[in-house]
Amino acid sequence: MELRLTNSFLGCGLWLYLVALCAIIGWCPVASVEVYTPSEVFVENGTAGLLKCTFKSNQVISSQAAVSWSYIPEGSSDSAGETIFHYAGGKGFPGTMQFNNRIEWAGDLNKKDGSIRIKNMQFSDNGTYLCDVKNPPDIGGKPSMTKLRVVKRESLPQTSPAVIVGAVIGAIIGLIIIAIVAYLLIRVMRSSRDYGGCTSIESVSIQAARPGKKAESSTDGSRCSSPSAPVQGPVIYAQLDHSGSKNSFHKMEPVVYADIRKN
Template sequence: HILLNPLLLLSLIFLHLSDFAVCLSGLRPVSGIDISTPSSVEAVNGTNVKLKCTFSSKYKVNPQSVAVSWNFRPLNSGSDESVFYYHETPYPPQTGRFKGHAVWSGDVTRGDASITLQEVPPTFNGTFVCQVRNPPDVHGNSGEINFRVVNKVSLSEIGILAAAVGGACGIIMVLLGIFVAVRYCKKNRMDNDIELHSREQEWKDPTVW
C-alpha cells in the first residue's frame, strides 16, 4: 500500500472536486488560470528564500474557494512530494523534509500564491511546482522553479582569500620598491660619474675656465 502525504491527499481531493464541480455546472474551460513563476532560483545554504508565484484568472477570485498547492520534484526524478497547501487557511507540512521550512507568504485576493522556504538545506535541490485553482477556473498551466542551493563561503575561507590577496599585494609592493630604489641608485651613480668626469677634465685642461 502507498501511504500518501496528508497535504498531497487533501490537494488531490480538492482538485478532483473542482473538476467535478465544473462538469456539473456545464462550464467549459476557455483560457484557464495563468500562473507565473521565475524559471530558476538560487539560494545560499541555511538562508531564507521566497518562491514567487502569481496567478490571474478570468473569473473573480473567491478567497473561500481558491486552492494553492506546492509540490517538489527531486533531482533524482523521484515521486513528487507535497510542500505546502492553502485553502482559506495555510496548511504547512507536518511531515517530510519540508516540515518547519515552508511558510505562507501569499495573498490570494491579490493573485499571490508565494511561499517562503526557511533555512534551506542542499536536499531542497530540485523543481518546485506551483498550482492554483479558482473554481470554476481549474485548468491552466503550472509554474515550475528550478531551485539550487549553494554553499556559503565560511569565515576561514574568506580569511585565507584575504591573506592570499594581501600577501600578493605586499610582494608586489616590495618588488616595486626594490625596482624604484635600484633605478634611483643607478641614476645617482650616473650623475656622480658625469660630475666626476667633468671635474677631471677641468683639472687636466685649465683653459676650460
C-alpha cells in the same frame, strides 16, 4: 494535521470533479488559470528562500481558490513530484517531512500571489518546485516550474536583487550630480556672456584746463559697452581766473555748466 490536509484535498477534488462534469455536459465554460514562476532561483545555504508564484485568473478570487506546491528532487525521473504545501481556505497545510516546520505561506490570494518561503535551506533541497493554482471555475492551466539552487555565499550570482538595486541607486545619484554640475556651468556661462563692460556708475575726472590744451577725460580708456543709449549727466568744468587783480591772486572760481541731454 494530516486529516485536515486530506479533507482539503477531498474538497478540492470534489469541486474539480463537479466542474469537469459541468463542462462535459455543456452547462458551463471551463477557463484556465495562468501561473508564473521564475525559471531559476539561487538561495544561500542556511538562509530562507522565497519561491515566487503569481497567477492570472479571469474570475474573482473565490473562497475555493487553492494553491499547491510540489517538489521533484534533483535527479529524479518523477514528473509530477510530491506535494509539500497546500493552501486553501486561508490556511496552509504542510506535506512531506523533509520540509516539516520549514515552509510558511508568503502570498496573498487577493493579490493573485501564491508564494511560499522555505526556512533554513539545505543542499538536499535542490530540485524543481511546481506551483499550481485553482480558482473555480478557472481550473484549467498547467503548473509553473522553478529550479531551485542552494549554493554557498561565494557562489551566488552577481546579478542578485541587492546588486541590481545598488546599481540602480548609484546610477540615479550619478545622473543627479551630472544635472547639478551642468546647471551650474550654464549659469556661469550665461553670466559671463551677459556681462558687457563695467557695471559701476560712469565717473568723470576733472582736470584743470591749461592754456592751449583741452581738458582730457580719463574715461577714454575705460569705456563701458551698454546695449542702451548712454545717458549724459551734468558735465562740470573748472575755470581759472587769470586776471591780474590782486584780489583774485591764485583764486580759482568754479563755474558750473549743467549740460543735461535727454535720451
